[in-house]
Amino acid sequence: MLPFTLEKAQTVEEAMAAATAGARFIAGGTTLVDLMREEVERPERLIDINALPLADIHVEGDALVIGALARMADVAAHPEVQALQPLIAESLIEGASPQLRNMASIGGNLLQRVRCPYFRMLDAPCNKREPGSGCAAIDGLHAGHAILGTSNHCLATHPSDLAVALVALDATMRVMGPQGERNFPVEDLYRLPGDTPHLEHTLLPGELIIDVHVPAGAYSRRARYLKVRDRASYEFALVSAAAALDIEGGRIREARLAAGGVGTRPWRLRAVEEALIGKAPDRPAFEAAARLAVQDARPLKHNHYKVELLPRTIVRALEMTGEVA
């Protein structure tokens, strides 16, 4: 680990000022410290934001508001989260391990770095870590990598389960920066890698995530998160799906779907959603719609199975929405 300074911010203004001057925010530290130990991340200055009053979880109108510093474990266990947006609770419980969930903040979860092994190896080329150095995964081992939204410069998937749920639920986020406050969909936080995979998000210098707003929908309580992986816990998704359905009169009125483990960012599945509208919520309809998820898939040698696994995961997640969590 390289030397760094650590300051503690007492106010949002202090935190923004430090970040504008080049400091990196640190909350739970579960991603950042890990990467600093491996010298993948090399911040010289950290600003500890844990003292800021941003850990609140409450309801505003019909929207659930989750503070950026709320811990994964606290959000997952929160009665109103479980009652209003069970998908969020389920996606959090499926993520990480209990120890990590006790530490990791919601803001940090959304901004966690990718799990591509080459990103973590200083002796391997990686366009994300070192722009222009090349991508070791494309011609290397990429069984865990993305099949959607990839470029010739990067294949890494975004690892957050929560982000998949939030993108499915049309959540928005509020950020505060030197230029003031902005609100935008969580989906717009993430960039596609294109030829600039080192640019992962759309936050401006000094901007701090304040909270996340999750609007209630008729589908919110009929929503499930399915994470498919080789072991039962503490593993990133091979493929995951967040599914929410509003059913009336035996027909699907509204659908919300997003996938993880397959895209270079949390992947909203609008074509699948549209194909479900007006259909009876049964397996043939789910299967027909789910096939649309992989229309634009670009698998490589080792991740071809995801083209098969993604539709199956979507179908299963859709079925699960009819089951009690």
Place this chain on the structure above:
Amino acid sequence: MTTSVIGKPLPRVDGRAKVTGGARYAADFNQPGQVYAVIVSATVGLGRIAGIDSAMAESMPGIIAVITHQNAPRLPYGEHKSYIDPAVGERLHVLQDDRVRFYGQPVAIVVADTPDRAERAASALEVVYEAERPTVDPSDPTVTPIVPEAAAGHADTSRGDADGRLAGAPVKIDQIYEIARENHNPMEPHATIAAWSGDRLTLWSKSQFVVNEQAEIAAIFGIPAGNVQVICPFIGGAFGTSLRTWPHVTLAAMAARQTGRAVKLVLTRKQMFFTTGHRPRTLQRVALGATADGKLTSLLHEGSGETSRYEQFTEALTSASGYMYSCPNVRTQYRLRQLDIGTPNHMRGPGEASGIFALECALDELSYVLGLDPVELRRRNEPEIDESENKPFSSRSLMKCYELAAGHFGWSRRAPEPRSMRDGRLLIGMGMASATYPAYHAPSSARVRLLPDGTAEVAVAASDMGPGTYTSMTQVAAETLGLPMDQVRFSLGSSDFPPAPSHGGSWTMASVGSAIRAACIAVQEKAARQAVADQRLPVFGAALDAIEWTDGRLRRPGDLSAGQSYGEVVSSLGAPIEAEASSQRDKDAAERYSMHSFGAVFVEVAVDPDVGTIRVRRAVGAYGIGRVVNPRLAASQCTGGMIGGIGMALMERTVLDPRDGRPVNAHMADYLVPVNLDIPRLEAYFVEEVDPHVNPLGVKGLGEIALVGMAPAVANAVFHATGKRVRTLPIRIEDVLTA
């Protein structure tokens, strides 16, 4: 004896120390003035070091030394080989030349006053390589399998005409099985603290074989073995990775000598995928021929394992195929594939775990072709004797293991047809496999000392990587001496103690236990001899065969008086009574009997038919392992072994990038081992088995066999659940997705 402690489920004598932090592991033995060494590992998979620029690293704060092949001392590397080292080849010599033989090989060592400073300088060291493309895939067409020059009992064997009879067999199976490379990944990292005092070296070092580490380091540095002491009282898991003395031990000692300071060196998790061995990747062909009623007529087992280019690591990959089942025509073949990798080594259940996977999956496949219950197929081929050696088994309880495990498992509820059992929407599969491992007994010594306070001290240079050696050996000594457990103190893990064999191969109980028993008997004899010569004691003048030690007291048989305690005899003499004894296998018994443990494992899996997730729902194992010294420890051993087997079956694999041989998942988030949620109810049962031939304690060993058999039982259950036969380990979601 009225106070028998062997066979009792006693708690661990070291349990409190372990859970309260009182147990000291290698890296806990911090020394005054200690400095820290960090290894710089090669970032190419083959080639040579063209240049090293250490100026930057050397100028960094706190840096004491940067040692590379350019300035490292030429070490004598005297001849030394133990039975746990490959018989053919020469161990890796570190920092002695510019060659890079595999990715991750140590190319430099940086010593600093703090671990952080050492790490920082290590990453600042500039090493320039002339790299070549390594060959790291055993299936690479350029790899020609070779016959191991010294196969140590794993050589090719043949009886009858296996190939000829296979061709004409009414029913046949002929398949290829592949197992991924696995790394041991114990919780405790490899660690060594080295301190020189003149030409004497002390190593606090994680080791399953302290006397060999002592001898090897002495040979490498060209000093007498007596000048080296290796200390390792506790091990935080090892699974075989600490059997050999790996390069980091040499590097720690080298750095300590160069700097004149005590040096601490702890490997990173990533480095534990480089130079500390691994279970080799294996490719196996098993072909079975049988009659229509399921009698084996032909068995072919051809296997090959990967090894490095500088050593020929061999293991008993095909040996069990010679004696597991009755078959007149058997041919086994064992080959090595030399690659640009570090030398593999023994990992829990070495050889058998991999070989039995292929054999037991093939048997399972045959059972479906025949329409026979898998257990029944095995029953029909149960041998009377070891047909490979033509001699009887010292004990073999495999039929009873099937019965016991199948009963507890509820095997009779299994519907034979694949893909026919469901729980809701999940596919349920039930599979089984046999397990075996040789019952070894290696030479060992032990020392027992009786003290005036009536307690006994027992010492052996043995190890305890987790099975409970501290506890079980205390039980043996307590039982033999007739003392309560808390009157016996057992010490291990110092090369100054009487030598023990390596702590592996499931032979510690047999070897060390027998030596302790012998030493206890020897010290009793010595004490009795001294007692009858002591005028102050009531037994003075008694004939030695007229008195005996019973429940820790010396008296005449039938004598109802209290007799003399050890404490009274020792106090009367005024000095502790000490005896050393050794034990080894009775050669005559070994000539006459084939000695192996046997077991059977039954597993239930649930497979999600939509998304392919595989979960083990329960497992039941039954084992015939001779006498069980401590049922609680034995059950714990089995739990650990079965979990290791689940890992082997469904998760564990080290993946190498073919371009440069780097392990891409050298990280505990990416190298999957089972977590709590993956582990269901595991049950282990032991068949009552009396084996008077194996050793004086009648124990056959348990550590290895607890893992052997688990992976094929899981694979067979996955087939039963899905109808899809996967012959590659680990079995993953993508393998069953298209079932």
